Amino acid sequence: MGGVATIGITKKQHNFRVGMQVFGERDNQFYEVVDSTPGSPDAFAPQRTIPWANVETIFLEDQFKATSWLTFNGGVRLTHYAGPESENAADPRLGVAIRIPRLDWVLRGFYGRYYQAPPLVTVTDPALNDNQNFPAAARRAR
Numbered sequence: 134m135g136g137v138a139t140i141g142i143t144k145k146q147h148n149f150r151v152g153m154q155v156f157g158e159r160d161n162q163f164y165e166v167v168d169s170t171p172g173s174p175d176a177f178a179p180q181r182t183i184p185w186a187n188v189e190t191i192f193l194e195d196q197f198k199a200t201s202w203l204t205f206n207g208g209v210r211l212t213h214y215a216g217p218e219s220e221n222a223a224d225p226r227l228g229v230a231i232r233i234p235r236l237d238w239v240l241r242g243f244y245g246r247y248y249q250a251p252p253l254v255t256v257t258d259p260a261l262n263d264n265q266n267f268p269a270a271a272r273r274a275r
Contacts, residue, residue: 148196150208157187158216160253184253186216194226202232212248222248 135156142149165179194208206228214220224246231240 146198148198150192150194152192154190154192155187157185158253159183159185184217186214186250186253188215188250189213202234204230206230206243210247212250214248214250216251216253218251220248220250224248 135154137152137154139150139152161181161183163179163181190210190212192208192210194206197205197207199205206226208226210222210224210226212222212224214222226243226245228241228243228245230242232238233240
């Protein structure tokens, strides 16, 4: 679940936007681990894991119309991820748009980065198996 809120202000040559985005996720996994080494029991007790994570982002953007044919875009996106691990990121946004008058074409260039949050822990992730009492080579999720 999540949401996005944005406020925009236009004044003279500037078109400014500020906003926030929030997203939360929870998973519920039930799995069984099998030990395939000879002479060991076939399976260990079923396990349940309920990982969760959330992402909060604040962004600031400005579009500046320098002339009737030249526009600059700039901004930054600040992201915080909290879950099995915590991370922070600051990602830039830079762009330009040039209008070719007689053709009425617009050429656009843009550079931006975007933080991609890691996936929630899954049963194939070794971190889930760290609490098990058998060798790593014998672990396999079913």
